[in-house]
Amino acid sequence: MKNAFRRKVRTILTIVAMGIAILAFGLLRTVLTAWYSAVDASSATRLVTRNAVSIIFPLPLAYHEKIRHVSGVHRVSHGSWFGGIYISEKNFFASFAVDPESYLDLFPELVIPGQQKADFFRDRRGFVAGRKLADRFGWRVGDVVTLKGTIYPGDWDFVLRGIYEGRYRTVDETQFFFHWDYLNEGVRRTYSSMADQVGFFMIGVKDPNLSAEVAREIDAMFANSRAETLTETERAFIMGFISMSEAIVMVIRIVSLVIIVIILAVVANTMAMTTRERVGEYAVLKTLGYSGWHIGTLISGEAFLITLSGCLLGIAMTYPVVRFFTTELGAYFPVFFVEPLTIWLDFGAATLVGATAAVIPTRQAVRIRIADGLRRIG
Amino acid sequence: MQSPSPIVEIRSVSKSYRRGSHVVPVLSDITFDIARGEFLAIMGPSGSGKSTLLNLIAGIDRVDTGSIVVGGEDITSLSETELARWRAGNVGFIFQFYNLMPVLTAFENVDLPLHLTGLSRAQRREHVEMALSMVNLTDRMDHYPAQLSGGEQQRVAIARAIVIDPVLLVADEPTGDLDRRSAEDVLNLMGRLNEEMGKTIIMVTHDPHAAERAHTMRHLEKGDFNSV
Numbered sequence: 001m002k003n004a005f006r007r008k009v010r011t012i013l014t015i016v017a018m019g020i021a022i023l024a025f026g027l028l029r030t031v032l033t034a035w036y037s038a039v040d041a042s043s044a045t046r047l048v049t050r051n052a053v054s055i056i057f058p059l060p061l062a063y064h065e066k067i068r069h070v071s072g073v074h075r076v077s078h079g080s081w082f083g084g085i086y087i088s089e090k091n092f093f094a095s096f097a098v099d100p101e102s103y104l105d106l107f108p109e110l111v112i113p114g115q116q117k118a119d120f121f122r123d124r125r126g127f128v129a130g131r132k133l134a135d136r137f138g139w140r141v142g143d144v145v146t147l148k149g150t151i152y153p154g155d156w157d158f159v160l161r162g163i164y165e166g167r168y169r170t171v172d173e174t175q176f177f178f179h180w181d182y183l184n185e186g187v188r189r190t191y192s193s194m195a196d197q198v199g200f201f202m203i204g205v206k207d208p209n210l211s212a213e214v215a216r217e218i219d220a221m222f223a224n225s226r227a228e229t230l231t232e233t234e235r236a237f238i239m240g241f242i243s244m245s246e247a248i249v250m251v252i253r254i255v256s257l258v259i260i261v262i263i264l265a266v267v268a269n270t271m272a273m274t275t276r277e278r279v280g281e282y283a284v285l286k287t288l289g290y291s292g293w294h295i296g297t298l299i300s301g302e303a304f305l306i307t308l309s310g311c312l313l314g315i316a317m318t319y320p321v322v323r324f325f326t327t328e329l330g331a332y333f334p335v336f337f338v339e340p341l342t343i344w345l346d347f348g349a350a351t352l353v354g355a356t357a358a359v360i361p362t363r364q365a366v367r368i369r370i371a372d373g374l375r376r377i378g
Numbered sequence: 379m380q381s382p383s384p385i386v387e388i389r390s391v392s393k394s395y396r397r398g399s400h401v402v403p404v405l406s407d408i409t410f411d412i413a414r415g416e417f418l419a420i421m422g423p424s425g426s427g428k429s430t431l432l433n434l435i436a437g438i439d440r441v442d443t444g445s446i447v448v449g450g451e452d453i454t455s456l457s458e459t460e461l462a463r464w465r466a467g468n469v470g471f472i473f474q475f476y477n478l479m480p481v482l483t484a485f486e487n488v489d490l491p492l493h494l495t496g497l498s499r500a501q502r503r504e505h506v507e508m509a510l511s512m513v514n515l516t517d518r519m520d521h522y523p524a525q526l527s528g529g530e531q532q533r534v535a536i537a538r539a540i541v542i543d544p545v546l547l548v549a550d551e552p553t554g555d556l557d558r559r560s561a562e563d564v565l566n567l568m569g570r571l572n573e574e575m576g577k578t579i580i581m582v583t584h585d586p587h588a589a590e591r592a593h594t595m596r597h598l599e600k601g602d603f604n605s606v
Contacts, residue, residue: 284479285490286462288466288471289466289491289494290494291462370439371430371433374477
């Protein structure tokens with residue numbers, strides 16, 4: 001401890017550099033976690049059926065009944081991406097028109113108080129919003145909210161009937177769900193050609209082991225039709241979206257590693273300078289009978305003290321920064337929290353950096369001949 | 379009257395250093411004994427090999443040929459680890475520049491060699507306090523080297539050397555960095571350690587005044603003794 005702070009400025013700067021590196025590493029890891037949060041939240045018992053050509057093409061509502069009768073299917077719901085804008089474009093959030101009862105039945109992780117749920121089912125203009133979304137705009141149950149349609153033009157008025165919370169941390173609490181019937185009525189009046197169509201079907205299967213078979217059967221049923229389907233697990237469906245940005249994810253992973261390598265170089269440089277300055281002292285210790293192992297322990301201990309102090313500083317900074325990001329970038333990363341695994345990886349990285357940075361200086365200190373080391377004093 | 383048995387037996391010791399492609403001989407075929415309880419001063423010009431000889435006797439450097447037996451132990455046959463352990467228990471070192479750890483107090487510096495002994499904390503404390511009282515520095519035990527004068531630092535170094543009760547005390551220019559008065563104090567202290575505690579002391583020095591305090595003086599020139 002005393003040794004580490006002999007050069008206070010150098011040690012503090014190294015600790016701060018380590019802290020910033022851990023902060024950057026932790027943030028990038030948290031971004032990756034956020035990216036994959038929907039995958040983590042997906043259920044093995046849910047399938048998604050969409051248009052085989054592209055998700056942007058709709059499917060006929062009539063498929064609903066046909067899918068319901070497929071063996072192994074116990075519940076079917078449907079939904080459409082609405083893409084509404086609240087006041088201005090910067091207030092982005094996901095909005096879906098869904099069949100309320102069947103949809104919420106398929107998503108038990110969206111927890112809504114019983115009365116609010118019943119009110120939502122009753123009111124065709126009603127909608128439910130996630131807790132984070134409601135808090136972001138200060139919405140209260142009973143408030144009227146108007147969204148401007150981008151796919152379905154016009155101003156659409158909704159009444160907030162319920163606020164859901166996630167049963168798990170990975171559940172997105174920034175979504176907006178309303179009655180598909182309400183959308184369809186409006187569309188029928190203005191764009192009748194777009195009526196009675198849905199963006200996707202959400203299917204609950206009785207046994208996850210039958211998912212592949214059920215998916216095959218559904219797609220076979222609509223083969224050679226005007227709207228062929230592609231059915232896949234919810235996880236695969238979400239991964240399909242993520243894979244579109246796989247290059248970005250890869251860059252984030254690489255940058256995380258580069259940060260660790262850079263900080264390794266910084267700490268290794270500090271330790272090398274430290275060792276060079278103390279060769280004489282290590283020679284004295286060896287003269288007194290201390291072994292290379294003792295000296296290695298001293299150097300490694302100092303390296304670990306620096307890296308672990310930096311790690312703790314970085315972790316301490318990560319939480320407020322993540323909180324700031326959650327507030328400011330909640331629309332892009334609805335699920336943004338520091339995973340326990342990230343903290344373990346922070347400690348792992350700090351330990352790895354400390355151990356690696358100490359290797360070469362320890363080797364130098366252990367190998368120095370006492371007589372040579374003593375000659376450097378004076 | 380029978381002369382005291384030798385504590386150090388040096389036999390045909392040679393040592394050379396490699397400087398680039400050149401081999402520089404430093405000691406050639408040195409043979410001599412040092413008696414138990416002796417206070418020996420080794421003198422000689424710079425480059426004569428006196429510090430090298432001291433390092434060989436103290437087990438911090440290796441001979442090319444020959445053997446050195448200290449207290450019955452042939453130290454030239456020991457491995458690095460065995461040699462380190464041997465030094466820890468048998469040799470006390472006093473250096474020209476004191477070589478104290480700047481981040482440790484006088485007490486902690488003296489305590490350093492005792493960490494390798496397996497003594498309890500209380501036993502170590504007792505030993506350290508005793509060593510510091512022998513060099514009259516009990517009242518400065520919590521001071522850091524930078525807060526001590528050169529003479530005081532050297533006395534702390536002497537306390538560190540004697541705290542393990544070594545067989546042999548080796549001193550390389552112990553007064554070389556001190557003013558006359560501090561040098562006198564250090565030499566008096568070494569004299570007392572020799573006379574009252576019977577410590578065998580080997581001292582390398584340039585200073586004829588310091589060498590006069592020894593019982594025996596040897597002149598080393600070009601790697602060989604030329605007068606006794």
